[in-house]
Structure formats: structure tokens, C-alpha cells
């Protein structure tokens with residue numbers, strides 16, 4: 001574990017211009033314990049300012065192009081975003097559990113699994129574990 005870099009540090013490190021939109025998106029994702037979709041990010045933006053959906057979407061794709069965001073799709077093919085593990089307190093190679101009904105995705109840190117170094121002769125560079133089921137709210 002390390003102290004999280006501030007959104008400004010992260011933007012500087014990857015050479016992106018510091019904008020209010022990018023800063024807000026990073027800070028919302030840093031505070032979130034689970035991946036968020038575009039709509040959920042819009043809802044978490046500070047009230048009292050006008051935020052443009054398209055601009056926020058563009059900020060997300062800028063961050064993705066710099067490889068500081070991971071994206072994943074739920075069963076309804078809605079894209080969810082989270083910061084790379086190195087930029088958060090989440091465990092490396094953490095997994096996800098996806099609700100088949102509402103599509104919500106939660107992070108699963110305690111997999112207790114080590115990534116194998118090789119599988120069938122492939123040198124392994126990353127591992128994804130996704131569980132599918134029904135969340136508490138939908139049961």
C-alpha cells in the first residue's frame with residue numbers, strides 16, 4: 001500500500017493537461033470502492049456546477065488512452081471504469097462480481113489467488129477473475 005497520488009500528480013505523470021473534468025473523474029474513481037459507469041460518475045460530480053456528459057465521456061477516454069483506467073462491460077454491455085490498481089488501494093489482480101439483474105459490479109480483493117507465471121506454455125502478464133450472480137439488492 002502506498003499513499004494515493006493526487007489527481008493532479010496522476011495527470012502530470014502521464015502528460016495530460018490538467019482540466020477540471022479530468023481531475024474530478026480521477027478523484028471520483030479514487031474514492032469509489034467499485035467500478036463506476038458513465039451515468040454513476042455524472043451523479044457523483046459536485047453539484048452546483050454544470051457538467052457536460054460529452055466532456056466527461058471524453059475525459060474518461062483520455063484517461064483510458066493513457067492506460068490509467070481499466071474498463072469492463074457488464075451483461076448489458078454497459079462500460080464500467082476503474083483506476084488501475086497501482087493508483088488505488090485495491091489488490092493487484094483483484095477480481096469482480098457482476099450482478100446479472102442490475103449490472104452493478106463490485107471489486108473482490110480477497111481472492112487469495114496468486115497469478116500463475118505460466119499457463120499452457122503462455123507467459124502470463126495479467127489475470128481476470130469475474131464472478132456472475134445476483135446482488136443483495138436484487139435478491
Ligand SMILES: [Zn+2]
Pocket residue numbers: 099100101102103104134135136137138
Ligand atoms: Zn443487482
Ligand SMILES: [Zn+2]
Pocket residue numbers: 034035082090094095096106107108
Ligand atoms: Zn475493481
